[in-house]
Amino acid sequence: MSVVEHVREMAAAGLHSNVRLLSGLLLTMSGNNPELFSPSQKYQLLVYHADSLFHDKEYRNAVSKYTMALQQKKALSKTSKVRPSTGNAATTPQSQCLPSEIEVKYKMAECYTMLKQDKDAIAILDGIPSRQRTPKINMMLANLYKKAGQERSSVTSYKEVLRQCPLALDAILGLLSLSVKGAEVASMTINIIQSIPNLDWLSVWIKAYAFVHTGDNTRAINTICSLEKKSLLRDNVDLLGSLADLYFRAGDNKNSILKFEQAQMLDPYLIKGMDVYGYLLAREGRLEDVENLGCRLFNISDQHAEPWVVSGCHSFYSKRYSRALYLGAKAIQLNSNSVQALLLKGAALRNMGRVQEAIIHFREAIRLAPCRLDCYEGLIECYLASNSIREAMVMANNVYKTLGANAQTLTLLATVCLEDPVTQEKAKTLLDKALTQRPDYIKAVVKKAELLSREQKYEDGIALLRNALANQSDCVLHRILGDFLVAVNEYQEAMDQYSIALSLDPNDQKSLEGLQKMEKEESPTDATQEEDVDDMEGSGEEGDLEGSDSEAAQWADQEQWFGMQ
Numbered sequence: 001m002s003v004v005e006h007v008r009e010m011a012a013a014g015l016h017s018n019v020r021l022l023s024g025l026l027l028t029m030s031g032n033n034p035e036l037f038s039p040s041q042k043y044q045l046l047v048y049h050a051d052s053l054f055h056d057k058e059y060r061n062a063v064s065k066y067t068m069a070l071q072q073k074k075a076l077s078k079t080s081k082v083r084p085s086t087g088n089a090a091t092t093p094q095s096q097c098l099p100s101e102i103e104v105k106y107k108m109a110e111c112y113t114m115l116k117q118d119k120d121a122i123a124i125l126d127g128i129p130s131r132q133r134t135p136k137i138n139m140m141l142a143n144l145y146k147k148a149g150q151e152r153s154s155v156t157s158y159k160e161v162l163r164q165c166p167l168a169l170d171a172i173l174g175l176l177s178l179s180v181k182g183a184e185v186a187s188m189t190i191n192i193i194q195s196i197p198n199l200d201w202l203s204v205w206i207k208a209y210a211f212v213h214t215g216d217n218t219r220a221i222n223t224i225c226s227l228e229k230k231s232l233l234r235d236n237v238d239l240l241g242s243l244a245d246l247y248f249r250a251g252d253n254k255n256s257i258l259k260f261e262q263a264q265m266l267d268p269y270l271i272k273g274m275d276v277y278g279y280l281l282a283r284e285g286r287l288e289d290v291e292n293l294g295c296r297l298f299n300i301s302d303q304h305a306e307p308w309v310v311s312g313c314h315s316f317y318s319k320r321y322s323r324a325l326y327l328g329a330k331a332i333q334l335n336s337n338s339v340q341a342l343l344l345k346g347a348a349l350r351n352m353g354r355v356q357e358a359i360i361h362f363r364e365a366i367r368l369a370p371c372r373l374d375c376y377e378g379l380i381e382c383y384l385a386s387n388s389i390r391e392a393m394v395m396a397n398n399v400y401k402t403l404g405a406n407a408q409t410l411t412l413l414a415t416v417c418l419e420d421p422v423t424q425e426k427a428k429t430l431l432d433k434a435l436t437q438r439p440d441y442i443k444a445v446v447k448k449a450e451l452l453s454r455e456q457k458y459e460d461g462i463a464l465l466r467n468a469l470a471n472q473s474d475c476v477l478h479r480i481l482g483d484f485l486v487a488v489n490e491y492q493e494a495m496d497q498y499s500i501a502l503s504l505d506p507n508d509q510k511s512l513e514g515l516q517k518m519e520k521e522e523s524p525t526d527a528t529q530e531e532d533v534d535d536m537e538g539s540g541e542e543g544d545l546e547g548s549d550s551e552a553a554q555w556a557d558q559e560q561w562f563g564m565q
Contacts, residue, residue: 002041003022003026004026004037004041004044004045005097006022007019007022007023007026007044007045007048008044008048008097010022011048011051011052016051016052016055016056017052017056019048019049019051019052020049020052020053020056023045023048023049023052024049026045027042027045027046027049030042030045039072039075039076039079040076040098042072043069043072043073043076043098043099044097044098044099046065046066046068046069046072047065047066047069047099047104048099049065050062050065050066050069050104050107051107053065054107054110054111057114059111059112059114059115060111060115062107062108062111063108063111063112063115066104066107066108066111067108069099069104070101070104070105073098073101073104102128102132102133102134102137105124105125105127105128106125106134106136106137106140108121108124109121109122109124109125109137109140110140112124113140113144116336118144118147118148119148121140121144122141122144122145122148125137125140125141125144126141130160133160135160135161135164135165135168138157138158138160138161138164139157139158139161139168139170139171141153141157142154142155142157142158142161142171142174143174145157146174146177146178147337151178154174154178155175155178155180158171158174158175158178159175159188162175162185162188162189163188166188166189166191166192167189167192167202169205172185172189172206172209173209173213176206176209176210176212176213177213179213181210182206182207182209182210182211185206185210186203186206186207189202189203189206190203198232201227201230201232201233204223204226204227205227207223208220208223208224208227208242209242211223212242212246212371213371214371215371215403215404217246217249217250218250220246221243221246221247221250224239224242224243224246225243227239228240228243235262235266237263237266237267237270240259240260240262240263240266241259241260241263241270241272241273243259244256244257244258244259244260244263244273244276244277245273245276247259248276248280249371249372249373249374250408251407251408251438251441251442251443253280253283253284254472256276256277256280257277257280257281257284260273260274260276260277260280264277269300271297271300271301271304271306271307272306273306274293274297274306274307274310275305275306275309275310275313275331275338275340275341276340277293277310278290278293278294278306278309278310278313278314279309279310279313279340281293281313282313282314282316282317283317284475284504284505285317285475285504285505285506285507285508287314287317287318287507290310290313290314290317291314293310294307294310294311294314297310298311303334304334304335305331305332305334305335305338305340305341306331306338306340308327308328308330308331308334308341309327309328309331309338309340309341309344311327312324312327312328312331312341312344312345312348313344315327316344316347316348316351317507318507321348321351321352322348322352324344324345324347324348325345325348325349325352327344328341328342328344328345328348329345331344331345332345337368339365339368339369339372339375342361342362342364342365342368343361343362343365343374343375343378345361346358346359346360346361346362346365346378346382347378349361350378350381350382350385355382355385355386356386358378358382359379359382359383362375362378362379362382363379365378366379370402371403373399373403373408373409373412376395376396376399376412377412379395380392380395380396380412380415380416383395384415384416384419389416389419389420392416392419393416393417393420396412396413396415396416397413399412399413400412400413405433406437407434407435407437407438407441407444408434408441408443410430410431410433410434410437410444411430411431411434411441411443411444411447413430414426414427414428414430414431414434414444414447415427415443415447417430418447418450418451424451424454427447427451428448428451431444431447431448431451432448435448439467439468440468440471440472442468442472442474442476442477445464445465445468445477446476446477446480448464449461449464449465449480449484452464453483453484453487456487458484458487458488459488461480461484462481462484462485462488465477465480465481465484466481469481473500473504474504475501475502475504475505475508475511476501478497478498478500478501478504478511479497479498479501479508479510479511479514481497482494482495482496482497482498482501482511482514483514485497486514486518491518491521494514494518495515495518495519498511498512498514498515498518499515502515
């Protein structure tokens, strides 16, 4: 057995550090004495050495060695015409064991992707003839094409993956995300479904995710629920995670949290989707739970974006925007396709007054997730913050037309209309339509309450808020109800509402301010105190209280920092 064969055996055994040391020494020997190893042996040493560098995450060095190996292979092919798998008995054992040139190019592409040099990765894979491309090469190409915006080439590559591997579910999701019809995708798997037992669920699965990628959240939820209820797929973590995400997109935060908790109980090491779960917990003021979730995720892996996003949510809701910005940037560095990380960083930038930078991040989030309303909400918040009402109106109308007239899009359009005195009546009509569709939709209730506050229709506002709170409990709604009760001199009940709001979110500053103001105002009913109250009214203190109605309606900084559901 030759020394090169020993290197090959160690590489196959996964002894990468040993391979690196020995191959490095042997390559130096070869450089000092070119006759020491044959061209095929030198090619093998270069590939095995590059593989060990790849394992040590030294990607630039690995690319350099892979390039040298390919040059050596090219020279070898010209001289000896050696082919790795000819089956010719006359070929030497060494030539039969030559590493695949196709595999070397794939490894180079992996290095380029790790170095975020996607163009170089595409170039190296494009150089492989179509007939020689393996499924994993086509899959990598499809993902790279998609990221680069080359949708037609991406669709072709995904279809080639399915032609070779008809059960490649991630390739199916890739096609659906590129607007390929669900029926067309299903037709590519029909033969395998009919030939293998217990695969009848696959066609329903494809149908469900086709709804997901067209933004039809309601039908997607119903279809996935029908799958999840089947005995063979009950308690599947991926389906539960998809359901949680869909409920989140539909604005049903309660069911979203419930599904995330179920998935987490089934798989304590679950990372996917935990960034959204962390945001929802933070939005409800459960910062201690968010902190615990972040610590748990970091213990699982700090090489995913989700732990950093969750910690960023904690920082954002603690009003540490600079730290939230850093954590969001770190998450994007780990995964540039993380929509949640882009929203976190965009929100932090917006709250720090860097609106134009925030707009860039929200636009990128929209590009990656065109069916997610929260991305558009973040961008519109930026437009409104910079007084670009016209741009906000154009975007809100586009969302309304693209995603359809549902409670969420109606409320988003109404939010922009409220910014212009000319469109106040239109805002009222839109909010009424939204509340007709979903009387419990919190954002619509809040915006309708804001409108009623402007019109000083406090009794109507109290009735609206009481009705909304009949079947749910939300910090913002309790706080605004407290503000309305102050306006009609129901001070004791107002204090109760502020207290409930603080019990739901101890960090809600506006509820705390309202409660403290009530405590200062509270006094015995003797004549002296009545005179003091009269003096206060004359000095404009009551005007301050009325002003809190308007102030409480400006809840966006606290509750719409992501522009999420």
